[in-house]
Amino acid sequence: MARVLAFFCFFSLSCICSHARLPPSPRSSNGTADELALLSFKSMLSSRLLDSWNTSSHYCSWPGVACGRRHPDRVISLRMGSFNLTGHISPFLGNLSFLRELDLRDNQLIGQVPPELGRLGRLQLLNFSANFLQGEIPTEIGALKNLYILNLQENGFSGGIPHSLADLPWLEFLFLSNNRLFGEIPSSLGNLSLMHLDLMGNNLSGPIPPSLGMMSSLSWLSLGYNNLSGPIPVSIWNISSLMGLSVEHNMLGGTLPSEAFSSLSYLEFILMDNNLFHGRLPASVANVTNVKRLQFGPNFFSGTVPADLGRLGYLLSLELSSTSLEAKEPNDWEFITALTNCSQLQNLELGSSKFGGVLPSSVSNLSTSLKRLDLQSNTISGNIPKDIGNLANLEYLVLDSNSFRGTLPSTFGRLNKLQLFSVENNKISGSIPLTFGNLTELISLELQANAFSGNIPSTVGNLTKLLTLNLASNKFSGQIPIAVFNISTLSLILDLSYNNFEGSIPQEIGHLKNLVEFHAESNMLSGEIPVGLGECQLLQNIYIQNNFLNGTIPSLLSQLKGLQNLDFSNNNLSGLIPSFLGNLSTLYQLNLSFNSFAGQVPTFGVFANSSAISIENNGKLCGGIPTLHLPPCSLDIPKKRHRFLIIPISLPLVTTIVVLALLCKLCIVHKKSKQKIPSTTSRQGLPMISYLQLAKATDGFSSTNLIGSGSFGSVYKGVIDDQAEESTNLVAVKVLKVHTPGALKSFIAECEALRNVRHRNLVKIITACSSNDNKGNDFKAIVFDFMPNGSLDVWLHPYTNEQTECMYLDLLQRVTILLDVAYALDYLHCQGPAPVVHCDLKPSNVLLDADMVAHVGDFGLARILVDESSFCQHSTSSMGLRGTIGYAAPEYGAGNMVSTHGDIYSFGILVLETITAKRPTDSRFGQGLGLCEYVELALHNNSVMGVVDSRLPLDLKSDHQTIDYHSNKRNVDCLVSVLRLGISCSQESPSSRMPTRGIIKELKAVKESLSTQ
Known part of the structure; x- marks a missing residue:
């Protein structure tokens, strides 16, 4: 550590000295060569910061360039x-x-070194980190005999790893993480005097060379997220200077020596999770007195946990799941009693192991x-300790x-910082304590599969x-208390199923505007289906079977x-089965039996x-598609016979009504024309268009031209004549639902964005229309x-088996689409006239x-941010709209401001859905598990192929003879x-999310890898 500090002191001093030099002397021939080299460097780059690199000023004064004191015309650093x-x-x-010094980190450089x-x-110093460089690392770097720091991490x-790197006698910092390097770690690296070796996040394989243990000054050894195998060499345990050891997510195995950690008293981080280690956990780990984080699971360690862990006074996190x-x-x-001595402990994870007893x-x-206590999936019995409320920051x-x-102990009420509490699948009884109303920070409360009884206390309504x-x-x-339905944030799931609730479902359920899934099946509920259920506009799943409900299906559910x-x-x-159920294009399972x-019975939509659908045991249904085998509906012959007798009698009356209606319409239109002259507006520089033109283009906004419908508008396919070009153009016309609350704000936001x-x-927006329709009503x-290829959502979730067969995206197409979306986000956030936050990124809003x-x-929810002062920095807006449940960032649910971080979260969910073809609110994940956790679990368990779209593995395992093992592994x-x-x-944390520049870099690397196969 002293050497690191000494280096950075020297580095800072050299920076100060290099900028405090005397004015340069007239240019020497060598100086001219330096200038030509810099101009050549500039000629192959594009950057606004290089505009001042010209002969009007001395090159030593150019931004980023520093020259020496002894040789004022010679460039010593970039x-x-x-x-x-x-x-x-x-x-x-x-x-x-x-x-x-050559420092070009964090740019967008491409090609080879x-x-x-x-x-x-x-x-x-050579630092090319965080770029898009590719190809092999040149062996010529081994000729840089004075190199002290080599940083090539986060490239492609x-x-x-070149063996020539072992020829760098002064190299102390080697960073090659997050690339695509493969092969074995050269044993010759052990000849170096490295202080920091970071090879994490590559495809390295084979054993860890024992020679690495010869680097007596090594402080950090990061080898995680590779394919290394075999045991950890005994020599590694002898590096007494080691402060960080990271070997997680490999295939390392074997047992750890009983004295493995005896010499590593300076270690602060030990990350060994997701490997194949077995045997007992060495008690010598208690000798690592400076350790802050111990991460040993998942692995196959057995036996008991050493009680000596209580000696680790600086321990922050212990993960043994x-x-x-x-x-x-x-x-x-x-060991639990011993851990009470660890006064700084914040995280204790013991889940999915073999802990039992009380x-x-x-x-x-x-x-x-x-802050975190995880004991899930064990066989622990007895009561929850009554003083659990002492853990005030949990x-x-x-x-x-x-x-x-x-x-449940009444002291739970003291855990007023608790955000997630899950006690599902236990044998806990009694009622929910009234003090649960104090847990106002709770985001998730999961008590299912126990023996709780009594009423739900009204204090649950405090969990806002x-x-x-x-x-x-x-x-x-x-x-069911009304207080439950006053929790307006309830959005992911409300599950009251398999209890003994009675009475009606309160109309106040309509307050849960953003609820995605509602379960109330298998209770004793009565009364009618609440009309308010139709106000839960984001509902995707409703289960109210096995109750005593009566009446009809409310039309508001449409x-x-x-x-x-x-x-x-x-x-x-x-009553009748409502035909509007057939108009719900996303409905794929309907049970009315x-x-x-x-x-x-209708014959379209889900009914086709x-x-x-399941409609058995209803008695008097008829019609429907033939495969339902229902009797034909009666044609009511007597009424048909009298039809011609009715016509002569009713025709004069009908004629009179029509004439009167036309007269009234003319009067109304004439009156409105005096009061208000219809106007048609369009974007500047674009052709004007009227309501009549749009009506003609869409065949009167015919349902046959309806593409889709959302909360604020419906979209129609249309054909517009281009008089100038004597041609026709296919367009999409989004018609605003002007009477829907928030629709006008959505229209303005989209036009502004x-x-x-x-x-x-x-x-591309062609034009906009703000006028009146043929009845004088507002029209926008x-x-x-x-x-023509619709939305990404339709490709990921085809409605029919026929669509499933023809609407298929291979992996390269999916990555290309994601890269397109990333480019769009980068433009909106960083490159456009003003930063724009989309606020509703999801597959249905990605069009092909x-x-x-x-x-x-x-862009109906988009926000133009006020802060335009910084280039591509994450900005915020005080207008907080959450977007769509499942895709909206969690901080929006807590009322936080809109920011570009929120779009990145939505993009992350979009990425996972594109690869897995599973929606973020899919009920198949299981209780308490979302799409992110679902994928993370698969990554941790090396079972990725079990979660990806079932059609992708067929693509990966191609029958073509040219596809070999290595190509398939690369896929x-x-x-x-x-x-x-x-x-x-x-x-979860907004600041931890990858920026758009990093996203583009990652996706471009993947696309390139797929394209070159």
């Missing part, structure tokens, strides 16, 4: 990190023979700094899938940040345009697929280019043109890279 450089690295940089750089014999370098570690007797739990009450005496408490009994409430499979009784599953079976419902419905933006991957519409190029559309690696990108973008 410090051009984050200069927004685009292009290739010039080989003429190799002529800067006095160069000591020129081997001519091997001529820079004085070079001490491939091939092996998914191991074979166990506790059976009280003595086996002594949880000791000493868990309540753990550090008050504890945010995450997961106790599910154990055998806890008794009641709750996104998920699951009380299923208990013994709750009484009426507003649920995103409905996917609807189950009203086993009730007492009656065991009711008293009568009349004709007999496997998607699209007014000045121009990008290949954004929908936006006209866009028509996208005839060439399958993606275009981001629907799988690309899949993993894209999924990790999705996880990175959808992190």
